[in-house]
Amino acid sequence: MIELENLGFSYGEGEMLSDISLKLAPGSFHFLTGPSGSGKTTFLKLCYGALQPTAGHARLFDQDVRHMSRDDMAMTRRRIGVVHQDCQFLDHLPIADNVALPLTVSGRDSLEEVANLKELLDWVGLGKRASAYPPELSGGERQRAALARAVIMSPDVVLADEPTGNVDWDMSQRLLQLLIELNRMGKTIMIATHDLNLIRTAKSQVQARVLRIAGRRLQLAGADL
Amino acid sequence: MSNLAILFKSLFSSDNQSDRVVPPSGFTARLTVFASGAMAFLTVFALALSLASGRLASRWGDELAHSSTLRISAPAEQMAEQVQTALRVLDTTPGVALARALTADEQKALLAPWFGPDLPIDSLPVPQLIEIVETEEGYDGAGLRLRLQAEVPGAVLDDHTRWRKPLEQAAGRLRLLGWVAIALIAATTAAIITLAANAALAANAQVIQVLRLVGAQDGYIARAFVRRFTLRALSGAAAGMVLGLGAVLLLPPAQDAGGFLTGLGFTGAGWLVPFVIPPLAALVAFLATRTAANRVLSELP
Ligand SMILES: Nc1ncnc2c1ncn2[C@@H]1O[C@H](COP(=O)(O)OP(=O)(O)OP(=O)(O)O)[C@@H](O)[C@H]1O
Ligand SMILES: [Mg+2]
Numbered sequence: 001m002i003e004l005e006n007l008g009f010s011y012g013e014g015e016m017l018s019d020i021s022l023k024l025a026p027g028s029f030h031f032l033t034g035p036s037g038s039g040k041t042t043f044l045k046l047c048y049g050a051l052q053p054t055a056g057h058a059r060l061f062d063q064d065v066r067h068m069s070r071d072d073m074a075m076t077r078r079r080i081g082v083v084h085q086d087c088q089f090l091d092h093l094p095i096a097d098n099v100a101l102p103l104t105v106s107g108r109d110s111l112e113e114v115a116n117l118k119e120l121l122d123w124v125g126l127g128k129r130a131s132a133y134p135p136e137l138s139g140g141e142r143q144r145a146a147l148a149r150a151v152i153m154s155p156d157v158v159l160a161d162e163p164t165g166n167v168d169w170d171m172s173q174r175l176l177q178l179l180i181e182l183n184r185m186g187k188t189i190m191i192a193t194h195d196l197n198l199i200r201t202a203k204s205q206v207q208a209r210v211l212r213i214a215g216r217r218l219q220l221a222g223a224d225l
Numbered sequence: 226m227s228n229l230a231i232l233f234k235s236l237f238s239s240d241n242q243s244d245r246v247v248p249p250s251g252f253t254a255r256l257t258v259f260a261s262g263a264m265a266f267l268t269v270f271a272l273a274l275s276l277a278s279g280r281l282a283s284r285w286g287d288e289l290a291h292s293s294t295l296r297i298s299a300p301a302e303q304m305a306e307q308v309q310t311a312l313r314v315l316d317t318t319p320g321v322a323l324a325r326a327l328t329a330d331e332q333k334a335l336l337a338p339w340f341g342p343d344l345p346i347d348s349l350p351v352p353q354l355i356e357i358v359e360t361e362e363g364y365d366g367a368g369l370r371l372r373l374q375a376e377v378p379g380a381v382l383d384d385h386t387r388w389r390k391p392l393e394q395a396a397g398r399l400r401l402l403g404w405v406a407i408a409l410i411a412a413t414t415a416a417i418i419t420l421a422a423n424a425a426l427a428a429n430a431q432v433i434q435v436l437r438l439v440g441a442q443d444g445y446i447a448r449a450f451v452r453r454f455t456l457r458a459l460s461g462a463a464a465g466m467v468l469g470l471g472a473v474l475l476l477p478p479a480q481d482a483g484g485f486l487t488g489l490g491f492t493g494a495g496w497l498v499p500f501v502i503p504p505l506a507a508l509v510a511f512l513a514t515r516t517a518a519n520r521v522l523s524e525l526p
Contacts, residue, residue, distance in 0.1 A: 050438070070437075070442070070443055070522075070523075071442045071443065071444075073437075074437065074440045074441060074442040074443075075440070075442075077437070077438065077439065077440035078440035082438065084438070088434075088435050088438055089435070090246065090248070090432055090435055090436075092248040092249075093245065093246070097245070101246070101435075101436075101439045102439040102440055104246065105246070105436055105439055105440055105441035105442075105445055106440055106441075149439070153440070
């Protein structure tokens with residue numbers, strides 16, 4: 001589904017990612033770690049086509065990112081749910097509409113889907129905050145809403161960038177359980193995080209691989225994690 | 226799908242949600258409504274001018290097609306001879322298609338409105354009228370007068386319709402100017418709406434980015450903007466047209482004596498013509514916004 005081949009990337013001055021090859025198998029669970037500024041967010045952006053590799057290839061669902069039209073890209077985005085580090089909401093719409101946005105833009109905002117929306121908001125514990133606007137939500141609430149939006153299209157892949165960055169331990173456990181549940185439903189999951197405890201908890205429940213960005217390369221982290 | 230079909234669909238599909246994904250923007254909204262309103266108001270007057278001068282041109286043109294007249298006043302005993310001479314002169318004048326002396330009955334009919342039907346025309350010194358029908362090119366009035374002066378002393382050539390020719394041309398020009406004004410107004414409307422749409426698109430770059438991240442296609446994003454601007458132009462132009470029609474209604478009514486100035490307005494089915502302004506304004510807004518949106522969307526990363 002997501003396939004990187006000898007991928008390199010640079011924002012302009014000097015490569016920040018080099019020679020990265022990775023194939024995300026369907027149903028797999030990955031963590032992505034690395035120091036702040038090492039390029040985790042950049043890497044995820046390459047995985048959902050928001051950035052194009054400056055060397056090598058990125059293929060999403062067997063299509064080379066470089067040869068995809070903007071409409072192709074839009075269709076691909078509907079199959080990849082992303083929890084953005086900075087959430088990326090429309091501040092003029094209530095949180096329920098923001099969560100439903102992927103349905104809206106793909107013309108799937110039918111009654112049935114709206115019923116699912118209610119269920120989904122309850123699932124992330126935002127049932128009572130549905131009509132609040134994004135700026136009125138706490139950091140943790142926003143991240144839960146972002147997760148809800150990422151999965152509402154029931155995508156094949158979920159990429160989560162620091163989904164537990166702003167929440168306490170209990171809440172991060174809850175969010176992790178949501179993602180593990182999705183994985184058990186067959187979704188492919190990749191979570192970028194600094195939180196080693198989170199990774200340890202996850203590894204006790206699912207088979208997760210831990211990738212680390214170090215020195216511009218992607219490595220498989222050791223068994224210590 | 227043709228432009229019109231898309232326009233129709235984007236206007237009348239009840240896709241409220243797609244409208245809401247773009248935040249309401251007070252400034253560009255007001256600018257668009259005001260500009261289309263003002264332009265529609267002006268278009269009503271340009272239309273009134275065009276239609277009125279068109280009517281004038283064709284009326285004058287019709288009259289020009291009528292004959293001019295030669296009037297012969299002579300003592301009764303010379304009348305027949307002078308008429309014969311005049312007809313001979315006219316027959317040999319280039320540019321005269323037909324020359325014909327009016328019969329006594331015809332002359333009677335002409336005078337009846339003034340003197341009643343029982344006029345003993347034969348016993349009165351009434352001038353004899355000769356009807357002249359010109360060819361396309363027309364005749365040389367000054368030359369004809371000179372010849373008549375020499376051969377038919379009692380003849381007076383009345384070609385009063387000729388002075389209307391330049392007026393007819395002027396009316397034609399005026400009508401053309403009216404249409405040019407309408408074209409310019411349409412172009413200006415397109416320019417203003419393009420500017421407003423560009424401003425709205427630039428102000429919403431962040432919104433567009435979010436929409437793309439959740440899988441919105443360019444067509445969807447463009448439609449959200451296009452629909453808005455089209456509806457605003459439609460409502461603004463409708464208001465401007467109503468005000469413009471009101472203002473035209475308040476003009477003094479057309480009178481024969483007033484001629485052109487008081488004839489500025491609409492007649493009959495002409496009153497319906499301004500009603501095409503709002504749909505046309507909507508079409509202009511639709512095309513302008515769609516062009517702007519497609520350009521901006523293809524430039525944004
Ligand atoms: N648009 C950009 N243009 C130029 N440089 C950028 C851009 N975005 C990120 N960078 C730089 O690239 C590097 C990697 O950024 P990135 O956001 O991928 O790091 P990260 O691993 O996600 O960090 P964090 O853990 O703090 O989120 C940073 O040095 C950052 O300053
Ligand atoms: Mg990051």
